[in-house]
Amino acid sequence: MPSIEQSGRTVDEAVEVALKALGVSREEVEVDVLAKESRGLLGILGTTEARVRVTTVSADAAPDAVPAAGADAQSDAGPDVSPGLTGPGLSDVSVLAQRAVELLTKMLAYMDIPGETRVTSDDAEGVCIEIYNCPNAGLVIGKRGQTLAALQLLVAMMTNRSQPLEERRRIILDAEGYRGRRERTLQSMASSGAARAKRSGREVTLEALDPRERRIVHLALADDPGVTTRSEGEDPNRSVVIIPRGEA
Numbered sequence: 125m126p127s128i129e130q131s132g133r134t135v136d137e138a139v140e141v142a143l144k145a146l147g148v149s150r151e152e153v154e155v156d157v158l159a160k161e162s163r164g165l166l167g168i169l170g171t172t173e174a175r176v177r178v179t180t181v182s183a184d185a186a187p188d189a190v191p192a193a194g195a196d197a198q199s200d201a202g203p204d205v206s207p208g209l210t211g212p213g214l215s216d217v218s219v220l221a222q223r224a225v226e227l228l229t230k231m232l233a234y235m236d237i238p239g240e241t242r243v244t245s246d247d248a249e250g251v252c253i254e255i256y257n258c259p260n261a262g263l264v265i266g267k268r269g270q271t272l273a274a275l276q277l278l279v280a281m282m283t284n285r286s287q288p289l290e291e292r293r294r295i296i297l298d299a300e301g302y303r304g305r306r307e308r309t310l311q312s313m314a315s316s317g318a319a320r321a322k323r324s325g326r327e328v329t330l331e332a333l334d335p336r337e338r339r340i341v342h343l344a345l346a347d348d349p350g351v352t353t354r355s356e357g358e359d360p361n362r363s364v365v366i367i368p369r370g371e372a
Contacts, residue, residue, distance in 0.1 A: 127179035147280025250294030
């Protein structure tokens, strides 16, 4: 899993700079504090910057089965990978989004995977790109979403590399609606786990999830008056525990 080391006046500042360099969110990384900031005499002399190592965490999502296209589905001219620069409600996109689409299109071509790409959102929060009309979507997603996560990381790093720090943004990739399906699965899992916890009066531990997926579960149950949640364990085996309110 790719990682970078970064310094800053504080730990939070160092982490923020590293996140922008990687083009990912806080939920998608692990942070190791290598050195905390320290203030010298009278808070002036001998000040030492904080230093952190930020490591991306691969997605743990199991992709839906998507049948692979046969060899005869490939044309002699190679894969049909078309860069679509617009999506629903988008009349134009930023230069950063265009660059991300171009890079993703080239990567899919190198992987010999046919498909099309389009920008589905492009704002201050980040750029979302969907891969569609892709008969080999299962290969793009990969085992437990790892290939999609790797593509997302590479596109984000390469797209943001030439951008000024303040203009770097998150890049989010999806393939044939995979992320939406996985989110609905996680919300259903959270609801079922909460029902079991309230019915039995005992804690329910869900399967191991990555940070982004754990956050989806926590948010899904945040307004449930009957349960509370916490994360336990160490990645990649860290999971969400659902606790009946009476035991919280």
